[in-house]
Amino acid sequence: MANSTFLFITRHLSAILIQESVFIREFNKEVAVGELHLEFLNQLFKTFAFPQSVLTQLDTLLTSIVNKLKSLQLKWETTSEDVGFFTSFYYFEPVVGLPIKIPKLRLFYIHINNSSWIATIGKSSAQKIHFDMTYNDFIFSINENVMKEFKETISDQINKLAGDQLAEIEKLISSKTVST
Numbered sequence: 001m002a003n004s005t006f007l008f009i010t011r012h013l014s015a016i017l018i019q020e021s022v023f024i025r026e027f028n029k030e031v032a033v034g035e036l037h038l039e040f041l042n043q044l045f046k047t048f049a050f051p052q053s054v055l056t057q058l059d060t061l062l063t064s065i066v067n068k069l070k071s072l073q074l075k076w077e078t079t080s081e082d083v084g085f086f087t088s089f090y091y092f093e094p095v096v097g098l099p100i101k102i103p104k105l106r107l108f109y110i111h112i113n114n115s116s117w118i119a120t121i122g123k124s125s126a127q128k129i130h131f132d133m134t135y136n137d138f139i140f141s142i143n144e145n146v147m148k149e150f151k152e153t154i155s156d157q158i159n160k161l162a163g164d165q166l167a168e169i170e171k172l173i174s175s176k177t178v179s180t
Helices: 002-012 033-044 052-071 114-120 144-172
Strands: 017-032 083-094 101-112 128-142
Touching: 002 083, 002 101, 017 033, 033 052, 033 128, 101 114, 114 128
Parallel strands: none
Antiparallel strands: 017 128, 083 101, 101 128
16 A cells, blocks of 8 residues: 555656655665664664654654554565555645745655565564665645645545545554654
8 A cells, every 4th residue: 555655646646746855765784683673763864863762752653563563463474565654744834035835745655675574573683684675755845726626536536445444544544743
């Protein structure tokens, strides 16, 4: 679902979303499983210059996500698909000197090589693995006029895709907050 969402937004919403910036970082490293979260978070958020307290909160959140995935008891070893994670948020950026704010969408997409993902499941914390991941960070301006024009169509498509499971999906992807 993450891969499809990422591709749909970046390839098919160009009339609504005007790409302003993209940052892609590769994480390709030999690392002990027990150190992976912190290495991962330090690489992912290097440019944010977060204090250690925020990285600790993010590590707790990441551990919670990993534990939820493990609790699903999926047979990760039998899949050949790479793993993707997607999240996005919108915000309003003030325009200097003007009383207006521009709507923006920021999205993050993480693509993890299948063999790297499988290697992290069920390994001892001291065991070294090769971890291969790509991290994408996009910022888009939202074309309000086009968005208004297609709002009903977009809403209908989301409801059509999600069907009766919309509430369940919203519960699964509900945002968590981190104090800075």
